[in-house]
Amino acid sequence: MTESTTDTDFLIIGAGIVGVTAAHELQTAGRRVLLIDRDAPGAGASQGNAGHFATEQIFPIADASILWKVPRLLLDPLGPLAIDWRYAHRITPWLLRFLWNMRPAQVRRTTEALAALSGGSLAAWQDLLGRSGGLSLIRSRESLTVFEHTATGRRLERDMKQMQAHGVPVSAIGGDEARERVPALSDRVVGALHFTATGHVADPLKVLEHVWGHARQAGAQFRRAEARRVRVSDDGVVVATEQGDIHAGQVLIACGAHSRPLVRDATGVKAPLDTERGYHLMLPAEQQRLPMAIASAERRFIMTPMDGGLRLAGTVEFGGLERPENWRRAWVLREHANALLQPALDDARARPWMGFRPTLPDCLPVIDRVGPGGRLLMAFGHHHLGLTQSAFTARILTALANDQEPPVSIEPYRLQRFGRTAWN
Known part of the structure; x- marks a missing residue:
């Protein structure tokens, strides 16, 4: 039996450290966040990193x-x-x-x-952990x-x-x-x-679980589901999963090494991930x-x-x-x-x-907002700096999602450096 939901305005695909910190910042900024992943939060690479703010x-x-x-x-x-x-x-x-x-x-x-x-990463982490x-x-x-x-x-x-x-x-x-x-x-x-x-940090998984616990207390939700397709239109976003379609106003693709097929499906760009x-x-x-x-x-x-x-x-x-x-x-x-x-x-x-x-071959992540109405956001490719940069990346994404000026220019991190999207 399939199910679908329209009970969120912001869907995040990927429950690693980038997705979880983004969920925290967006939820505490007033958005209704649904986080999905085929595994539990932190079950992937985020639990095994070096734990160093590099x-x-x-x-x-x-x-x-x-x-x-x-x-x-x-x-x-x-x-x-x-x-x-x-x-x-x-x-x-x-x-x-x-x-x-x-x-x-x-x-x-x-x-x-x-x-x-x-430059903004440690301060962003201190701010996030201070608030939580x-x-x-x-x-x-x-x-x-x-x-x-x-x-x-x-x-x-x-x-x-x-x-x-x-x-x-x-x-x-x-x-x-x-x-x-x-x-x-x-x-x-x-x-x-x-x-x-x-x-x-004391333990990377403990940090992720703490951040997610605080986001959940603020109202963020989690569903174990695997995203298979992403469709963006003027009316919203539809993400197909094995449990059925999920509807949202905006979506963030932040599933680390598994982001490439979803990005290609949604934008037409073959990111060299x-x-x-x-x-x-x-x-x-x-x-x-x-x-x-x-x-x-x-x-x-x-x-x-x-x-x-x-x-x-x-x-x-x-x-x-x-x-x-x-x-x-x-x-x-x-x-x-x-x-x-x-x-x-x-x-x-x-x-x-x-x-x-x-x-990615230029050693920079993709942090971007594209598509009709800016409904599609992306954050992937942080290589060995995912823990370090995640809290600051979440701050950038929150500003982009809410039509605000981000703390740094996102020009170096745009997806378009790898090709034209379906909307260019």
Whole structure:
């Protein structure tokens, strides 16, 4: 038996951190929100992220400086970047676009756009959690990026100057000072960048559940349903699900790595969305090891202390949505962590995890409003910055949905950079 509803003016497809924060901001701004997903809120990639507010990450991955490293990285099956050879033919067009976005002018534009999103992200989270009574879920407001080689330190000094030019609070410290702040760091660490406007959370899933709980108290509703088609007209939006059609005044597509077919169905645009398969290793026995999140410049992973233990997260694998997990990529993180910490980690009851990070070849998300009457909104492609940017993205979406001026220009994030929509 099918059913349909017209009892909402705003429908959100996707109950990850972007969809849930948008539901919270829209509902508390006076909209009637219905959130749908085929799984429970937070069941996807949002529960397994690094838990770090990475406001310092303003540089795109698509940077020509990494070109000479790519062959070596790809030849290492357990390195920070890998491609499943069985997926190579599928990812090749995406990689060509990725290379095209390494042009210096494009890198500058992308850096400015990422800095604009990151610049408002921590304040947006503090505001959202302050209003909802969840500020205690933020555990620290600083982090370190450590390095083991002086050549890396020289490169990071150059990066630091660019970060400071974009308003990122950061300073360089030596290895001894880094160990004073974090005694567990080994002697391999020769220096670090110290960030004072980043931070981490107690548990990403707890944060999402807290935000959704507050949205639900304000009147937002959830239905477990899978969106299959989206139709936008002057009269409204119709979303077809396996349970029947849902009618709404406006709709937001925010289902992460699964957004592409719905966006194409609704707009005609083939967004070049692919997925970074991200891994983490959770160490429940290591709850007291670190006071803050520690990233490694050379090893390209991060260690985040959480309520449930120490989370080691990182590495990028291009293998699509269907290939089975390569758990060796999670366990190798233990080796990287042991090289940076003393004594060796206690990996009793360690648990590996893998999730899908939605990523676009220019390293920017889509945040946009299109269609008749601006009925269709989109927010996807935040790659590894979904947690960081979600609260600020929700603020942008709320302004767009209510015909208000957003806090930043959405021009760099528009869908039309990938093609003309059905309404252009």
